Amino acid sequence: MTAQPSSVLEREHRDLVAGFESFIRRELVPLAAEVPEPVDGPPRDLRDYVRKRSAALGFYGAEYPEHMGGSGMPVTALVQLHHAAGASGCSLAPYALAGPDGPSWLLTHGTPRQIKDYLVPMVRGEKLRCLAMTRASRGRALP
Numbered sequence: 001m002t003a004q005p006s007s008v009l010e011r012e013h014r015d016l017v018a019g020f021e022s023f024i025r026r027e028l029v030p031l032a033a034e035v036p037e038p039v040d041g042p043p044r045d046l047r048d049y050v051r052k053r054s055a056a057l058g059f060y061g062a063e064y065p066e067h068m069g070g071s072g073m074p075v076t077a078l079v080q081l082h083h084a085a086g087a088s089g090c091s092l093a094p095y096a097l098a099g100p101d102g103p104s105w106l107l108t109h110g111t112p113r114q115i116k117d118y119l120v121p122m123v124r125g126e127k128l129r130c131l132a133m134t135r136a137s138r139g140r141a142l143p
Helices: 005-012 014-034 044-057 075-088 105-109 112-123
Strands: none
Touching: 014 044, 014 075
């Protein structure tokens, strides 16, 4: 019988995923149980803690190269970590991995200073990114 692609990928990153699942089970589940879940999600300071703790363990922003503060993790492993976070049912688990508020691959092509000032702190879970959009005033067209 030929191995299915998913079984090969799972085998390749089994230890990594098991370590992440252990982190969720041992640290995040008990922490989530202590905090009542508000409508808009966990408190910011708790999300910040989870992000920084995960970064310290090498999970948050891990797909980035080591010289930028990541672990050089392949995307296939990252997908499995996101799956493990969702499958855990723990409300804090998604915050342990970089999402739209985390590092952007666009910054990997930034200047050395931009990488140092923006990307590296995001990979470490110390800073977040955001997107701001504006629109033209009424009756005025954009140039």
